Amino acid sequence: MKKIGKIVIALLLMVLPTAAFAQTSVDTLTILHTEGNTDIDLAVPENQQRLDAFLDRYRRLFGTEGQKNKVKIVGVSTAGYSSPTGSTAINEKLSRQRANAVVKQLGLYMPIVSNTVKYKSHGVDWATLQRLIENGDMPQRFEALSIIKNTPVVHTRNGRVIDQRKTQLQALDRGRAWQFMKDNYFQATRRTDVIVRYQVETPPPPKEPEPVVVQKTDTVTVEKIDTVTVEKTDTVIIQAPVDTIPPVIAKEFMFGIKSNLLYDAQGIASLGGEIKISQHSTISLMLTYNPFRYGGSTYKNYSVQPEYRYWFTKAYEKFFLSANVVWGGFNIDKLHIGGLYGKQRQGHFMGGGIGAGYHLALSERFAFDFTLCADVVSCSYRRYTNGEKPVKEGKFSSVTFLPIGTGVSLVFKL
Secondary structure, three states: OHHHHHHHHHHHHHHHHHOOEEEEEEEEEEEEOOOOOOOOOOOOHHHHHHHHHHHHHHHHOOEEOOEEOEEEEEEEEEEEEEOOOOOHHHHHHHHHHHHHHHHHHHOOOOOOOHHHEEEEEEEEOHHHHHHHHHHOOOOOHHHHHHHHHHOOEEEOOOOOEEEHHHHHHHHHHHHHHHHHHHHHOHHHHOEEEEEEEEEEEEOOOOOOOOOOOOOOOOOOOOOOOOOOOOOOOOOOOOOOOOOOOOOOOOOOOOEEEEEEHHHHHOOOEEEEEEEEEEOOEEEEEEEEEEOOEEOOEEEEEEEEEEEEEEEOOEOOEEEEEEEEEEEEEEEEEOOOEOOEOOOEEEEEEEEEEEEEEEEEEOOOOEEEEEEEEEEEEEEEEEEEOOOOOOOEEEEEEEEEEEOOOOEEEEEEEO
C-alpha cells in the first residue's frame, strides 16, 4: 500500500504543474434608451462611454501575447425597464423588447449562446424614479414620494392592471411636477441592465527546463574543421493579426411608408413614402385618390403632396416642422368645400403651406405622425349648371385656406 501511495503522489506532482487554472469573472453594462426606442443608441453620450469600457474589459480578459487565456461566456442576465409615460401594457412590452434588442446587438461582438441568456422585463422602473426624487430638488418632492410609496396597484379579474400612481403624479401641482420628472428623471428609467458571467481559463506556466548534467572526462577531443559554410536565408516576419472589435452602430431608420388616416376615413385612399436625407431632415411624397361618388354627390379628386421636414432631435423622433406643396384635380357637385358651392365644378388646384407635428413611436418600427398644417390653395375650374344636361357657365378661379397637409398618419419605418 505504501508503494501505491508513493506512485499516486508522484503522478499528482507530475500533472498539477501542467493543469490550467479556471476562474469566474462577472461584468455589467447599463444602456439608456430614448423614449419609445429599444436599440443601443450611441447618440446618448453615456452609452458610447459605457459600451467602449465594457468591450475593452472583455478584450483584456484574453490576456497578453505572452499568455493567452481561453474565455467562455457561461451566463447572461438582462433586464429591461421603461419610464411611466406609456400605458402599463405598452411599458411591459417595451421593456421586454429592450432586453432582447440589447443582447441581440451584443451578440454581434461576443459569442453569446441563446440558451445561456435569461430575460426579465420589469415595466416602469419605479425604484429608480423614487431614488432620484429622494436625492433631488424636485418641487412637491414629498407629495410625489408619498404617491409612489402608498398608492396601490389594482389587478382586475380579467387580468388588467390599474396603476393610479401615474394618474396622480400627472395631476400633482397642475402637471408641473410631472413635467419636471419628464425633463430630469425619466431618461434614467428607460434602460437595460446586462450582467455577463465569464469563465476564464489561464494556461499553465511554461515548464522549466531540466538541469543539464555534464560528466567530467579525462580527455577532451576537439575535431578541427577547416571550413565553415553559412547559408544565407531570407527572414520573413509574420505579424499576428490584432483582434479588433468593430464599433457598435445603433439602428438608424432611413425610409418610412405611411398613410394619412384622416384621408382614409373620408374614403380618399392615401399612400406615401419618406426618406432621410440628413440627421435632422427628411423628404416625403404623399399621393391621394378618390374615384367614388357619395349618394347623389360627386367628390372625385386626386393630389400629389411633396413635403420637407426638419426634426429637432433627429429624424423620426419627436417634434418637427414641415413645408409642403400640393397639386391636384377635382370633379365635385352639391358639396360646399373651400368656397366651391352647389353646382358642378371641374378643375385643378395648387398651393403650399407650413406646419408642425409630433412623431409618436408605438414600437420599434410602427409610429403615429400627428401633423397640423395651413395651406394657401389656388383653384382654377369650369362651372356647370345642375340638371340632366349640364351647361357650361364659364371659367372661374378662387384662393382659399385649406388644411391639406394636416393628418394623423400611420408610419412603418425601414
